[in-house]
Amino acid sequence: MSDQTTAPSPAVTRRIVSFLHRAWVAELRVYASIGRAIARRPAVPPGGTGIAYHRPVLTVLFIFIGLSAVEIPILDLIVHRWPIVRITLLVLGIWGVTWMLGLLCAMIMRPHAVSPEGIRVRNGLEIDVPISWDDIASVAISRRVDEPKRPRIAEGEYAERMQDETNIEIELERPTLVALPGLAPKGGAHRVDRIRLWADDPRAFLDAARPFLTA
Incomplete structure (x- = not known):
């Protein structure tokens, strides 16, 4: 009786490849973030403002x-x-x-960025979601606490929380694609019409965004 081997399905193969790729990228960003911290060069585009988001988890x-x-x-x-x-x-x-240490440096050296190109929503080693000003209708301070383990994408809304909280709300001009790490349903491209995030200084975030919204 011959041995039969079952090859992994394409879906399983894609998940394995995606996981390995994400792990490799995260590993590289650990050392890149430490290097940025040593050089004191945060990842903020020219003419932009970096807005921190790490304060709620710094002690942990x-x-x-x-x-x-x-x-x-x-x-x-x-x-x-x-x-x-x-x-x-x-x-x-x-x-x-x-x-x-690399994760800590990533959270400090890869802040949210408000620049002439738009807004970059960030979190840690992986999350970096760019939104152009053409797609943004308004930016407002709006604090909200969600239920624990609520998905980032839900009901046409993308929320990048810090300890289940957000305090900035970005209304989009039209449903816009945002790309998250990993495969669907949690990762991949999603069409949303609202983005919420946490900023340590929401007033500074709004002040940085205001000149581009009124231009």
């Missing part, structure tokens, strides 16, 4: 980084008798701390 990130750093010498002390295990855990520990 510092706690995770601190715990990860403390964990390295503790584990090293426990497994020092086994060189292979010790080296493996040491490499993984350093990589983990570096990754967390």
Whole structure:
């Protein structure tokens, strides 16, 4: 009786390829963000203004980084008798701390950007959604708290929340495509007519956008 192997379906293959690609891009952005932080060069287009969004999670990130750093010498002390295990855990520990530092740097060095080209909605290592001024009808301060785990895309609306909250609302002139990382239904291109996001300083965001809206 011959052995039969079942090849993965095209959908499964696409998901695996998409995951590996996203992981690779995120890894590169970790080190790029650390480099930007060292050089003090935030990713803001010429003539633009960067608006931070990381304040609500800053304390949590510092706690995770601190715990990860403390964990390295503790584990090293426990497994020092086994060189292979010790080296493996040491490499993984350093990589983990570096990754967390890169995420923190990404949130600081890749802020929301308001520039002559439009608005770039950002979050961490992956999210970077450009919207041109031609597609924007209005920008307003509007604070809203959503239910936990509510999807980013729902009912024609894209919400880039920080701890389930947004405080900026962007009304679009017409249904506009936004592209999110990953495959549908969570990722991929979606047509929306409203975008909500969190800005640490919503007044500064509105002030930066106002000259382009009235031009």
